[in-house]
Amino acid sequence: METTSTHDHTSVFLVEDSAAIRERLAGLLGEIASVELVGEAETAIDAIDGILRTRPDSVVLDIRLAQGSGIDVLRRVHPQAPEIVFIMLTNFANPQYRKICMDAGASYFIDKSTEMARVKQIVSGLGVAHH
Numbered sequence: 001m002e003t004t005s006t007h008d009h010t011s012v013f014l015v016e017d018s019a020a021i022r023e024r025l026a027g028l029l030g031e032i033a034s035v036e037l038v039g040e041a042e043t044a045i046d047a048i049d050g051i052l053r054t055r056p057d058s059v060v061l062d063i064r065l066a067q068g069s070g071i072d073v074l075r076r077v078h079p080q081a082p083e084i085v086f087i088m089l090t091n092f093a094n095p096q097y098r099k100i101c102m103d104a105g106a107s108y109f110i111d112k113s114t115e116m117a118r119v120k121q122i123v124s125g126l127g128v129a130h131h
Contacts, residue, residue, distance in 0.1 A: 010126045011038045011056040015047040015073060016089070017066040021112070025060055028120045035123055044068020051077050051084070058085040058126055060119055062112075063097060071100060078105030087122055 041047035093111035
């Protein structure tokens with residue numbers, strides 16, 4: 001139960017089906033003192049359950065999951081929790097995917113192959129900008 005109006009940490013939920021990339025992201029986010037990793041998931045079902053249970057400030061969400069799609073997760077969760085900032089990750093950073101994700105409520109769309117460091121910058125900024 002938070003009673004203060006200042007936000008001294010940012011909670012993040014990580015959804016990525018590759019254990020190696022998940023570890024890399026967790027490592028990047030772990031370098032930010034104000035970040036608390038509140039959960040991880042590999043599948044769409046686990047992601048939806050976990051995100052709705054933990055209600056994080058932000059979700060780092062891979063578009064392609066072993067079971068299901070990050071877009072499905074976004075479409076299911078965003079209407080129920082519009083305050084969550086979704087950072088979409090993909091190896092397929094084409095304009096169609098970007099439009100689908102942004103239309104579904106994503107705040108950011110990041111190419112995994114070239115922009116991984118941006119995840120850290122974005123999440124770092126959320127701690128400062130979060131209301």
